[in-house]
Amino acid sequence: MTAIVSPPRSSLALAVADRGSAVLTVAEMVAAEQAIFDTGVSVDALMRRAGEGAGQMIWRIGGTTPTLVLCGPGNNGGDGYVIAEFLRAKGVRVTVAALSEPRTDAARNARARFCGEVVRFDEVEPATQVVDCLFGSGLTRPLDGAVWHRFAELVGQARRSFAIDLPSGADADRAVWLNEPLRFDHVLALGAWKYAHLLEPVASDCGALSLIEIGVDTEAARVRRIARPSIVAPDARSHKYRRGLVAVLVGAMPGAALLAAHAAQGAGAGYVKLIGEGDPPPQLPADIVWQRTDGAGSVAEALQDSRIGTVVVGPGLGRDDQARALLETALGCPHPLIVDADALHLLPGYFASLKGRGAPVLLTPHQGEFDVLAGETGADAINKVARAEALARTLDTFVLYKGADTVIAAPDGRAVIADRRYSWLSVAGTGDVLAGCMAARLAGHAQPFDAMTEAAWLHDRAARIAGPAFSALQLANALPRALETCLER
Numbered sequence: 001m002t003a004i005v006s007p008p009r010s011s012l013a014l015a016v017a018d019r020g021s022a023v024l025t026v027a028e029m030v031a032a033e034q035a036i037f038d039t040g041v042s043v044d045a046l047m048r049r050a051g052e053g054a055g056q057m058i059w060r061i062g063g064t065t066p067t068l069v070l071c072g073p074g075n076n077g078g079d080g081y082v083i084a085e086f087l088r089a090k091g092v093r094v095t096v097a098a099l100s101e102p103r104t105d106a107a108r109n110a111r112a113r114f115c116g117e118v119v120r121f122d123e124v125e126p127a128t129q130v131v132d133c134l135f136g137s138g139l140t141r142p143l144d145g146a147v148w149h150r151f152a153e154l155v156g157q158a159r160r161s162f163a164i165d166l167p168s169g170a171d172a173d174r175a176v177w178l179n180e181p182l183r184f185d186h187v188l189a190l191g192a193w194k195y196a197h198l199l200e201p202v203a204s205d206c207g208a209l210s211l212i213e214i215g216v217d218t219e220a221a222r223v224r225r226i227a228r229p230s231i232v233a234p235d236a237r238s239h240k241y242r243r244g245l246v247a248v249l250v251g252a253m254p255g256a257a258l259l260a261a262h263a264a265q266g267a268g269a270g271y272v273k274l275i276g277e278g279d280p281p282p283q284l285p286a287d288i289v290w291q292r293t294d295g296a297g298s299v300a301e302a303l304q305d306s307r308i309g310t311v312v313v314g315p316g317l318g319r320d321d322q323a324r325a326l327l328e329t330a331l332g333c334p335h336p337l338i339v340d341a342d343a344l345h346l347l348p349g350y351f352a353s354l355k356g357r358g359a360p361v362l363l364t365p366h367q368g369e370f371d372v373l374a375g376e377t378g379a380d381a382i383n384k385v386a387r388a389e390a391l392a393r394t395l396d397t398f399v400l401y402k403g404a405d406t407v408i409a410a411p412d413g414r415a416v417i418a419d420r421r422y423s424w425l426s427v428a429g430t431g432d433v434l435a436g437c438m439a440a441r442l443a444g445h446a447q448p449f450d451a452m453t454e455a456a457w458l459h460d461r462a463a464r465i466a467g468p469a470f471s472a473l474q475l476a477n478a479l480p481r482a483l484e485t486c487l488e489r
């Protein structure tokens with residue numbers, strides 16, 4: 001067996017990237033707030049910080065629009081009284097509708113400081129602008145039917161709606177609606193993102209998201225919202241192998257493998273080759289190398305090339321015996337491996353090969369493929385991130401769980417949520433492009449988690465650049481322009 005020498009890295013390497021802002025569970029948020037109180041800040045002072053931050057944002061967006069603030073019994077309602085007083089002092093015509101008397105000391109104090117009018121919730125008239133401070137992270141059950149009905153009417157009839165911290169009715173950790181879904185124009189998250197802001201089905205009902213800083217320390221958070229990666233251009237010492245050699249295995253449908261290869265080129269790989277049986281497909285462009293093989297033994301031999309940075313198996317692979325043989329060979333090769341599409345359906349037969357494999361394996365399932373892989377794994381998980389984490393841990397692989405809310409999870413517990421994917425991505429072949437894009441990034445710097453995050457970002461950015469109704473090839477062709485937006489200056 002040929003000795004494996006890692007290819008030299010670093011041309012399109014990672015720069016010091018923005019880690020993205022933190023995503024916290026309610027329990028983590030409570031602990032983070034407690035840490036602030038432990039420094040001597042009072043609950044009242046933190047509520048003022050939160051309410052005035054949110055008030056400032058509403059003032060910037062809504063100006064003097066007459067405003068109805070809906071206040072619940074807890075500290076979310078307390079925020080509402082702070083916001084109402086802030087806007088009133090700016091000269092905005094503000095009414096507060098209270099669901100009940102405040103039940104916490106901080107909310108009672110905020111209520112006492114509000115100098116405007118407070119009316120009963122069940123008697124209030126619709127307004128041009130509505131601010132929802134009924135419930136935040138303390139919501140434990142669905143809203144009472146009559147309350148929800150009136151609430152939905154007030155939000156629906158307003159020209160502009162804001163939800164403070166969370167839309168009332170949304171479960172923060174599970175990211176589900178406890179009542180019927182309700183759409184807001186703006187959601188102002190306090191201190192950190194919660195899962196409901198970024199995971200479907202709640203995320204896309206949140207409209208424009210803003211994060212109001214209140215001074216919570218989120219440094220140690222394991223889960224983050226995706227942020228624009230920072231990518232370094234090739235330097236003077238760069239050459240094609242240093243940029244990264246990507247090998248894509250070709251199965252029954254070479255078109256999909258070709259798309260992945262195009263995408264790898266567009267995302268910065270220095271050298272891309274297809275490895276397949278017999279003659280190359282007629283549509284093979286001149287700038288993609290075809291490495292002809294003759295049976296599984298010769299594929300294994302081709303994959304011994306120590307210059308290979310990443311192998312891709314799955315796009316257009318098929319699910320027959322030949323496909324199984326290719327997957328088995330790929331799993332046995334010494335390089336980082338991306339397992340995508342058809343190969344994900346075949347993978348449960350090879351879980352044992354994942355354990356102890358020297359080089360990392362990256363899985364890219366959409367929902368159907370995820371179900372095939374996960375089975376009962378993570379059945380009790382609270383949300384999509386926890387499900388992805390459970391699979392990553394169980395199989396000791398990196399997982400990119402696709403969807404409008406794409407989740408990336410590492411076996412060490414790190415996770416990233418790439419929310420609100422551009423909806424025109426829902427077209428055939430975009431998965432092949434994502435796999436190729438990820439392969440290029442991984443071949444360039446050998447960091448699987450970063451490669452997945454960068455690929456998710458570049459894929460979405462390229463789609464927005466390509467505009468509506470693009471083809472998968474047009475998406476791959478837009479990748480260089482997406483890459484340009486991430487280059488370190």
Ligand SMILES: NC(=O)C1=CN([C@@H]2O[C@H](COP(=O)(O)OP(=O)(O)OC[C@H]3O[C@@H](n4cnc5c(N)ncnc54)[C@H](O)[C@@H]3O)[C@@H](O)[C@H]2O)[C@@H](O)CC1
Binds near residue numbers: 047050076077139140
């Ligand atoms: N902890 C803090 O010091 C801070 C909290 N802040 C705000 O406080 C919120 C959390 O406050 P709370 O923990 O008081 O929670 P909420 O204000 O979300 O509401 C909790 C109250 O509502 C009741 N409740 C829950 N679900 C209900 C339902 N479906 N129908 C009727 N009543 C229901 C609970 O029994 C409790 O009395 C955050 O979302 C944020 O807006 C901010 O002011 C920043 C500081």
Ligand SMILES: [K+]
Binds near residue numbers: 135163
């Ligand atoms: K709210």
